[in-house]
Amino acid sequence: MGVRSEQKEKRHQEILAAGLDLFTRKGFAATKISDIAKSVKMSVGLLFHYFESKEKLYEELIKIGLSGPKMVMAADQSDPLAFFEATAKKILGYAASDPFVAKMFVLMSQAQYNDAAPEPVKELLRQNDTYERCALLMEKGQQNGTIRPGNPAALTLAYWAAIQGVCEALALSPNVPCPESEWIVDIIRR
Amino acid sequence: MGVRSEQKEKRHQEILAAGLDLFTRKGFAATKISDIAKSVKMSVGLLFHYFESKEKLYEELIKIGLSGPKMVMAADQSDPLAFFEATAKKILGYAASDPFVAKMFVLMSQAQYNDAAPEPVKELLRQNDTYERCALLMEKGQQNGTIRPGNPAALTLAYWAAIQGVCEALALSPNVPCPESEWIVDIIRR
DNA sequence: TAATATGTTGAATATAAATTCAATGAATTG
DNA sequence: CAATTCATTGAATTTATATTCAACATATTA
Numbered sequence: 224m225g226v227r228s229e230q231k232e233k234r235h236q237e238i239l240a241a242g243l244d245l246f247t248r249k250g251f252a253a254t255k256i257s258d259i260a261k262s263v264k265m266s267v268g269l270l271f272h273y274f275e276s277k278e279k280l281y282e283e284l285i286k287i288g289l290s291g292p293k294m295v296m297a298a299d300q301s302d303p304l305a306f307f308e309a310t311a312k313k314i315l316g317y318a319a320s321d322p323f324v325a326k327m328f329v330l331m332s333q334a335q336y337n338d339a340a341p342e343p344v345k346e347l348l349r350q351n352d353t354y355e356r357c358a359l360l361m362e363k364g365q366q367n368g369t370i371r372p373g374n375p376a377a378l379t380l381a382y383w384a385a386i387q388g389v390c391e392a393l394a395l396s397p398n399v400p401c402p403e404s405e406w407i408v409d410i411i412r413r
Numbered sequence: 414m415g416v417r418s419e420q421k422e423k424r425h426q427e428i429l430a431a432g433l434d435l436f437t438r439k440g441f442a443a444t445k446i447s448d449i450a451k452s453v454k455m456s457v458g459l460l461f462h463y464f465e466s467k468e469k470l471y472e473e474l475i476k477i478g479l480s481g482p483k484m485v486m487a488a489d490q491s492d493p494l495a496f497f498e499a500t501a502k503k504i505l506g507y508a509a510s511d512p513f514v515a516k517m518f519v520l521m522s523q524a525q526y527n528d529a530a531p532e533p534v535k536e537l538l539r540q541n542d543t544y545e546r547c548a549l550l551m552e553k554g555q556q557n558g559t560i561r562p563g564n565p566a567a568l569t570l571a572y573w574a575a576i577q578g579v580c581e582a583l584a585l586s587p588n589v590p591c592p593e594s595e596w597i598v599d600i601i602r603r
Numbered sequence: 604t605a606a607t608a609t610g611t612t613g614a615a616t617a618t619a620a621a622t623t624c625a626a627t628g629a630a631t632t633g
Numbered sequence: 634c635a636a637t638t639c640a641t642t643g644a645a646t647t648t649a650t651a652t653t654c655a656a657c658a659t660a661t662t663a
Contacts, residue, residue: 416659416660417659417660417661445649445650445651446650446652447650457650457651457652458652458654461652461653466652467651467652
């Protein structure tokens with residue numbers, strides 16, 4: 224244990240943060256390794272000492288990002304509407320205060336929708352069954368009368384589209400005013 | 414006027430449609446000219462006979478897309494809430510039925526948020542003052558009591574984020590069920 | 604139909620960016 | 634403090650893709 228090992232970990236993290244920032248603002252393909260290297264003030268060669276490839280760096284970010292949905296779905300789901308209220312509030316709160324979280328949210332949705340995402344990343348993303356789980360919860364909420372009628376998948380889509388879009392705006396222009404989470408919940412509230 | 418001139422225009426349109434599809438699904442940087450050429454079954458060389466560069470092709474799509482916001486803002490704005498209701502309904506209706514429109518919507522928002530967009534495109538997008546105009550309308554709606562209180566810019570952001578996110582989903586997976594526009598309007602309704 | 608203009612291709616060429624590598628300097632360890 | 638390992642650089646090398654071009658084909662026109 225010396226100056227080195229801690230420095231190494233620190234740089235690893237710095238590269239991830241810089242990669243996250245650039246990938247979200249420019250997209251995976253348009254982000255050059257040299258952009259990332261410049262952003263952390265190291266040579267391009269050295270960056271490859273830390274990450275095997277641009278793709279692996281991206282992949283590591285996605286792996287970190289996957290813990291987000293997991294954490295969301297770990298919350299108490301006994302009352303569906305309360306779950307969606309708490310989730311929206313927590314996510315917008317984080318996204319408005321912690322740029323890393325907001326950017327991570329953007330990264331995940333970009334990756335989700337992008338056909339050009341590297342195959343290993345797409346594979347990882349297939350684990351993410353948040354939408355399906357939420358649609359089931361929507362139905363449950365409709366049954367107990369707290370969530371409005373309508374196609375549960377469509378309700379889920381509208382709810383997440385709004386959250387995702389707001390996070391994107393927060394991540395990319397940190398000065399925009401953050402909407403109230405309650406407004407977004409009104410999409411699904413009966 | 415002969416077989417040629419009409420054929421030429423037809424191909425021009427085909428290339429635009431293929432470009433739109435690929436740009437929205439993969440992003441500008443990740444879309445290869447050869448992808449587009451393959452999609453319209455022509456050689457890469459010929460594509461350059463129709464468009465000076467990949468950037469110019471993209472730029473032409475953005476120019477077409479800019480007519481969308483213009484058309485939206487041309488609608489009757491005397492009653493703000495009614496304006497937002499009609500707008501949401503019209504856009505979702507189009508997006509659900511016409512893939513070109515849905516994709517165009519995605520293209521525009523991608524371009525808007527992407528730092529890596531070509532400079533001429535960014536310049537074109539600066540014309541688009543839809544958000545500012547909408548925020549003003551939100552205030553007006555608050556004054557006449559039809560729109561909920563809150564930061565007008567934040568209300569605008571939430572409203573458009575939801576619409577945009579839904580359009581993205583519709584464009585990229587045409588089989589998803591379309592949310593009701595009224596649900597989205599409930600974000601801003603008093 | 605001959606001359607001309609336009610469409611089309613596939614094979615160069617140019618360029619940009621990812622990745623590798625040999626060499627050097629700095630920390631660690633015995 | 635000598636040997637060794639790791640960090641770092643800048644300069645190749647490789648690879649991918651945009652763009653150009655010379656040649657040929659097909660339509661237009663006089």
